[in-house]
Every structure is written in C-alpha cells, then in structure tokens.
Amino acid sequence: MDVEANRAGLEAWLILLRTPGIGPATLRELLARYRSIESALAAARRAELPRPLDEDGRAWLRTPDPAAIAADLDWLAAPGHALLTCDGEDFPSLLNEPPAAPAALFVAGDSSLLWRPQVAIVGSRNASHGGVATATAFARALAAAGFVVTSGLAEGIDGAAHAAALDTGGATIAVLGTGPDLVYPPRHRELAARIRTLGALVSEFPPGTPGHPAHFPRRNRIIAGLALGTLVVxxxxxxxxxxxxxxxxxxxxxxxxxPGSIHNPLARGCHRLIRDGAKLVETVEEVAAELAPLAQSLGARLRERLAAPDAPAPSAPPHPRPRDPDYARLLDALGHDALGIDQLAARTGLAVPALSSMLLMLELEGEVAAAGGGAYARRTGG
Known part of the structure; x- marks a missing residue:
C-alpha cells in the first residue's frame, strides 16, 4: 500500500492492526460487512463488532497512540517496505484461502516474491548435521528449479534452508514471529539482512512487536498458507x-x-506425518512433480491479475535470476514458436515439474508469454 496515495486508509489499517482484541478474523469480518477500511474503523469505534472489546481495546480506538502510528508510517515510507492488505491487489491470493488467514502483511524486501511458487522447508531448531545437510540440498535444488524457499528464520533447518537458497542465487522468504524490523533469534541478524536485500521478510505484526510464544504458531500458518507445499526435514x-x-x-x-532412522528422535515427527498421510519423499524431483500442477494454477491466477486493466506492473526482483545452463537450454528450445510443455520436455531433456516452475519464472520476468492451450512462446525481443 502506497503511504501517500491513501493515507487515511493506511492510518485506519494501522490503528485496527494495533487494536488489542481485534485479530485478523474480526478485521476480515468488518471489511466484508462495511466494504472499506475507513468504514470498518468507524464501525469498530461505534462498538459494532462481532465480539465486544475489553477496556484496553476500547481505549485504544478512542485515542490511538500517535507516536506508534507515526513510527509505522515512517517504517512504511522506507524503500523496500510495504503493507499488503487483504483488500488489495498485491495481497497473495494463496493466503486468502486458509482458515484464520492474516488480514495484512508487513513486508521488507521484494513483495512480488509472495506471488511466486513457494515451497516451505521447516524442521527442528536442534537439527542434526545430517538434517542440515538434507535441508541445504533440497533448498538449493528447489531454488535452482525456480521455487521460492519459504521458512521461519529459526535456527536449525529454517536457517539452513534460507541460506542455501540465497547461496544458490535463488530467492527466499522468511516469515517472522516478531515485527518486520526485529530479528529472532538475534544470531540470524546477518542472515535476515541478506534476506531483506535478496528476498523478503514478512510479518503480520506491526514494527516494534517483540517475539512472544503465541506469535510463532501464527507465523507457522502464514508459512504454510504462502507455500504450495511444506517439506518437513x-x-x-x-x-x-x-x-x-x-x-x-x-x-x-x-x-x-x-524419513529417518527409527533410532533418531528427530525423525519421529516425520514418521508420524507419513503415517497420517504426508508424502514420503527422498528426492527433489518427487516434491517438484507433486507441485507442478499447483504452480501452473498459481501462474494462471497471476496472469489474470496482470491482465487486469488497472493492475500494477510486477516489481522486478532485486537480484538477478541465475542464468544456469537449464534456463539457457529452455530458451534455446523455445525460440519464438509456441510449444507445449511436453514438447519442451522432449527437446530439453528437462523434467516437466522443473519446466513448469522455470516457465513461470520466465513469464514473470517478461521473457516468455503464455500462448494458450498450455503452450508458451518467447516474447518478441526477449
């Protein structure tokens, strides 16, 4: 949301996001009923709420702290900072689907990454050396295939996945259990700075919000909601x-x-997930094959959004996508004639899941255009 274009609306969002007792579900209910955030704020001040507020919430609505709102506005005015709200075009469509979806997200970094196909890689904070190595290998391969690696910036598996995606030249999103300006754990300050520059830090909590045990389950639902799939290492x-x-x-x-050894306590959670219906995987190709149809669906939604007459142009990523041999082979095979994905797989020798993700990346960057019927062609001059 642009800070100057709709200041009244932005201030209304910030007031409601900071109101004690008003969570994302209530905010979404107010928006559905009153259609605009300014009207929703007015209704909240009239106590027209699904659930009554306690005195703290009522007092805040009567007299919001101007210093806190001013600090939020200052944070949003900085380059690379944004507030994505559920009533706006830039709010990621996948995040509108889950139960208890957030109403707004503070973003530091490249907010367009939230629309790209993501895989969440999560696991133990006290990971084994083998677990860290596995997370690193999967994150590198998925990032190289064009997926954004999403996790929670925690120690162990999360941190390894973020670092591996960046080291590969790919993109990563860290969803925080604090405000977007704070880092937890503190030892990940340098990693968070890299993610802010080359990826995105995301939080539903306003700037300055410290970590709290209740925040991290809320963070986890956003990680799961943004991603096409979640890999537990x-x-x-x-x-x-x-x-x-x-x-x-x-x-x-x-x-x-x-899966892991039956003697490893850090494998027991994965084994329970598998018993409960999670897919047992041993290779990146197995993950990519399952997610390819979902990535294509997400690409179709994005094409519809960008085709809208008033849709804003997507922002370019702040880091170049690596020009690895697979991308070069795909572009050479594609030429300027429209080809289906099966034809491209035959010409390039690349797997269909990897091709689906790579084509979506190239389409987002303006080098490839969907030609209908599942076919793609290079853009003129691309």
Missing amino acids: EASLRSGALITARNATEAGREVFAI
Missing part, C-alpha cells in the same frame, strides 16, 4: 514444524516428510 513429536504441517493440511496444501 526433521522434527521431534513436539516440534513446531508439525504445526506448520497441520496448517498446510488444513489449507489443502501438500505435505512432504523425509
């Missing part, structure tokens, strides 16, 4: 990664789990 039976997996299942997304 290592998890104990009480791991927060299992919450993310449950959120993914509730949102109708794929859940993948990597």
Whole structure:
C-alpha cells in the first residue's frame, strides 16, 4: 500500500492492526460487512463488532497512540517496505484461502516474491548435521528449479534452508514471529539482512512487536498458507514444524516428510506425518512433480491479475535470476514458436515439474508469454 496515495486508509489499517482484541478474523469480518477500511474503523469505534472489546481495546480506538502510528508510517515510507492488505491487489491470493488467514502483511524486501511458487522447508531448531545437510540440498535444488524457499528464520533447518537458497542465487522468504524490523533469534541478524536485500521478510505484526510464544504458531500458518507445499526435514513429536504441517493440511496444501532412522528422535515427527498421510519423499524431483500442477494454477491466477486493466506492473526482483545452463537450454528450445510443455520436455531433456516452475519464472520476468492451450512462446525481443 502506497503511504501517500491513501493515507487515511493506511492510518485506519494501522490503528485496527494495533487494536488489542481485534485479530485478523474480526478485521476480515468488518471489511466484508462495511466494504472499506475507513468504514470498518468507524464501525469498530461505534462498538459494532462481532465480539465486544475489553477496556484496553476500547481505549485504544478512542485515542490511538500517535507516536506508534507515526513510527509505522515512517517504517512504511522506507524503500523496500510495504503493507499488503487483504483488500488489495498485491495481497497473495494463496493466503486468502486458509482458515484464520492474516488480514495484512508487513513486508521488507521484494513483495512480488509472495506471488511466486513457494515451497516451505521447516524442521527442528536442534537439527542434526545430517538434517542440515538434507535441508541445504533440497533448498538449493528447489531454488535452482525456480521455487521460492519459504521458512521461519529459526535456527536449525529454517536457517539452513534460507541460506542455501540465497547461496544458490535463488530467492527466499522468511516469515517472522516478531515485527518486520526485529530479528529472532538475534544470531540470524546477518542472515535476515541478506534476506531483506535478496528476498523478503514478512510479518503480520506491526514494527516494534517483540517475539512472544503465541506469535510463532501464527507465523507457522502464514508459512504454510504462502507455500504450495511444506517439506518437513526433521522434527521431534513436539516440534513446531508439525504445526506448520497441520496448517498446510488444513489449507489443502501438500505435505512432504523425509524419513529417518527409527533410532533418531528427530525423525519421529516425520514418521508420524507419513503415517497420517504426508508424502514420503527422498528426492527433489518427487516434491517438484507433486507441485507442478499447483504452480501452473498459481501462474494462471497471476496472469489474470496482470491482465487486469488497472493492475500494477510486477516489481522486478532485486537480484538477478541465475542464468544456469537449464534456463539457457529452455530458451534455446523455445525460440519464438509456441510449444507445449511436453514438447519442451522432449527437446530439453528437462523434467516437466522443473519446466513448469522455470516457465513461470520466465513469464514473470517478461521473457516468455503464455500462448494458450498450455503452450508458451518467447516474447518478441526477449
């Protein structure tokens, strides 16, 4: 949301997002009933709410702290900062689907990444060396195939997945359990700075919000909601990664789990997920094959959004996509004639799931255009 274009609306959002007792479900109910955020704020001040507020909430609505709102506006005015609201065009469509969806997201970095096909990679904070190596290998391969790697910036599996995606030249999104200006754990400050520059930091909490145990399950539902699928690498039976997996299942997304030794307590959560219906995977190709149809569906939604007369142009990623040999082979095979994905697979020798993700990346960057009927062609001059 542009800070100056609709300041009254932006201030209304910030006031409601900071109101004690008003959560995302209530905010979405107010918007559905009153159609605009300014009207929703006026209704809240008249106590026309689905559930009554306590005195803290009523007092805040009467006299919001001007310093807090001014600080939020200052944060949003900085380059690369944005507030995506559920009533706006830029709010990721996948995140409108899950139960208990957030009403707004603060973003530091490239907000267009939230529309790209994502895979969540999550797992234990106290990961084994083998678990870190597995997360690193999967994140590198998925990022190279064009998927955005999404996780929660925690120690262990999360941090390894973020770092591996960046080291490959790919993109990553970190969903935070704090405000977008804070980093937890503190040891990941440098990693968070890299993600802010080359990916995106995302939070539903306003700037300055410290971490709290209740925030991290809320963070997990956003990770699961943004991603086409969630891969659990290592998890104990009480791991927060299992919450993310449950959120993914509730949102109708794929859940993948990597098996391990029956003697490893960090494998027990994955084994439980597999018993409960998660897909056992051993290779990146298995993950990509399952997600290819979902990535194509997401691409179709994005094409519809960009085709709208008043749709804003997508922002270019702040880092170049690596020109690896597979992308060069795909562009050479495609030429300027429209070809279907099966023809491209035969010409390039690349797997269909990887091609689906790569074509979506090239389409987002303006080098490839969908020609209808599942066919693609290079753009003139591309």
